[in-house]
Amino acid sequence: MTRILSNEYNLLTARVFLGVLLVVISIDKIADPASFARSIGDYRILTGTPAMILATVLPWMELLCGLALASGILIRGSSLLVGSLLVVFTLAVVSALLRDLDISCGCFTQDSSADRIGWLKIGENVALLALAAWLFFSENHRFSLDEYIRSRPPGS
Amino acid sequence: MMRWRTGFREAVIMALCASVLGFVYTGITRKGVFAAEFSRGPAASRPGEQSSIIHVDEAKELYESGRALFIDARHPFEFALGHIRDAVNIPLGEFEKRQGQIDSLPRDKVLVTYCDGVQCNSSIGLAVRLREAGFQSVRIFFAGWNEWQARGLPVTKTAK
Numbered sequence: 133m134t135r136i137l138s139n140e141y142n143l144l145t146a147r148v149f150l151g152v153l154l155v156v157i158s159i160d161k162i163a164d165p166a167s168f169a170r171s172i173g174d175y176r177i178l179t180g181t182p183a184m185i186l187a188t189v190l191p192w193m194e195l196l197c198g199l200a201l202a203s204g205i206l207i208r209g210s211s212l213l214v215g216s217l218l219v220v221f222t223l224a225v226v227s228a229l230l231r232d233l234d235i236s237c238g239c240f241t242q243d244s245s246a247d248r249i250g251w252l253k254i255g256e257n258v259a260l261l262a263l264a265a266w267l268f269f270s271e272n273h274r275f276s277l278d279e280y281i282r283s284r285p286p287g288s
Numbered sequence: 289m290m291r292w293r294t295g296f297r298e299a300v301i302m303a304l305c306a307s308v309l310g311f312v313y314t315g316i317t318r319k320g321v322f323a324a325e326f327s328r329g330p331a332a333s334r335p336g337e338q339s340s341i342i343h344v345d346e347a348k349e350l351y352e353s354g355r356a357l358f359i360d361a362r363h364p365f366e367f368a369l370g371h372i373r374d375a376v377n378i379p380l381g382e383f384e385k386r387q388g389q390i391d392s393l394p395r396d397k398v399l400v401t402y403c404d405g406v407q408c409n410s411s412i413g414l415a416v417r418l419r420e421a422g423f424q425s426v427r428i429f430f431a432g433w434n435e436w437q438a439r440g441l442p443v444t445k446t447a448k
Contacts, residue, residue, distance in 0.1 A: 162313070165320035170381045170410070174363055179407050181321070188320045192306035192313070200302065208291065209298020216299070234365045268295060 137266065140274040147273070150263050151202025154194045154214065157240050161191035171238025175228050193217065201267070204276020208268060215264035222257040225249050340415065340427050344439055347400060347429040351441070356398040359418075361410040362433070371433070372402065373442040380410040383417050390421055398425045405434035 136142060161168040169187035173179040178186060193213060200210040221239070228235060228249055237247045247253075273279055314320035342350070350356035351372070358375035360367050367377040376393075378386050393399065399418055401411040415426045429436075437443060 165314060166323060166413075167381060169320070173408065173410075180409060184321050188310040188314050189303075189307045192310040193303060196302050196306050196309070206298045206302065208295040209300075209302055212295035213299040213302055235363060269291075 138270065138272050140272050143267070143270055143273060144275045146263055147201050147204060147207065147267055147276070150211075150214065150260065150267070151198045151200070153260075154198030155202065156198075158191040158194035158198060160241060161187065162195065165191070168238060171236060174233070174235040174238070175224050176231070176233065177224060177227070190217070204273055204280075205278055207273055207276060207278060211264045211268040215261055215268060218257050218261040218264060222254055222261070225253050225257065229254075341430045342400070342427045344429070344431050344435045344441075347402075347427075347431075347436070348439070348441060350398055350400060350427070356400045356427070357394060358400045358402060358429070359393075359414065360433075361401055361403045361414040362408075366404075370437070370443055370445040372436055373444045375402075375444075378414065380413045380417070383414070390418070393418075393423065395423065398427055399423055400427045400429050402429040402432040402436070405432040406430065408432070 165184065165187040168191065169184040172183040172186055194217075197210040197214045200206045201214070225237065229251070233249070235249055237249045237253055239247060239253070241247050267273075311321075315322050347358075351358065358372045360371045360375045360377045361380045362371075362377070363379055363381075364377055367375075367379075371377065376389070378389060383390070399415075401414040401418070403410040403414075411428050411430060411432060415428045418426045
């Protein structure tokens with residue numbers, strides 16, 4: 133098990149998968165922050181200006197973390213930030229489910245008829261959280277920009 | 289410990305960069321908080337919208353006269369839980385998808401948009417979109433569903 137978890141190819145696959153996923157899901161939200169703010173508002177936790185500010189910043193966090201993970205730079209910080217965001221998202225979904233809200237997650241698409249919240253969504257988030265935690269605690273990121281920069285001889 | 293410290297420092301840097309990029313991008317493209325239709329409340333909205341905001345008494349008068357059609361801008365789920373009697377539901381987020389329904393709205397009536405109340409802006413957003421779609425007589429009942437309910441005015445509840 134330890135060997136699988138520390139295998140550099142597995143880590144590369146996980147990093148690129150999570151990175152590309154984050155980049156892809158951020159595009160829609162960046163293009164239409166007002167629509168994303170409405171999705172945030174649907175959770176009845178934040179509305180109005182706070183929701184709009186969150187909708188302005190959050191997609192860029194996803195994009196930057198995605199690019200950083202895919203290229204292998206600032207891996208620790210990106211995975212920590214992604215993990216923290218996933219914890220918050222999961223708590224929001226749980227709270228909405230406990231309040232019987234039948235709303236769209238707003239995670240992958242801004243189409244309000246698709247991507248409904250449910251226990252499956254929580255499972256999805258937990259799986260992604262495990263991936264982020266794995267990347268955060270791993271040392272062996274051989275195929276990464278961080279490692280490339282570190283391994284270059286000084287002065288080159 | 290070192291791992292957490294490095295991670296935390298990098299995460300803060302990324303969050304700051306994301307904030308700067310987010311605000312610069314929305315500022316340049318006039319989206320999100322910088323969009324014209326976005327307002328922090330009725331006082332900050334455009335002069336046109338400001339003048340078309342109606343209070344509960346005026347909303348009640350329009351309702352009773354039968355000259356108005358009330359349009360609920362909230363999520364269908366909330367609409368199903370309860371809405372102003374005879375209101376139709378056009379969630380702001382589904383405006384494009386509801387083109388058929390929008391085309392069939394009466395042009396000889398005053399369209400009154402509403403959402404939950406002062407904590408939401410979708411009534412304003414919907415009114416802006418309806419005006420852009422060519423509807424001249426649009427009013428915003430900004431106090432919305434909460435105030436209507438509190439006054440004991442006619443409602444319909446279609447779900448639990």
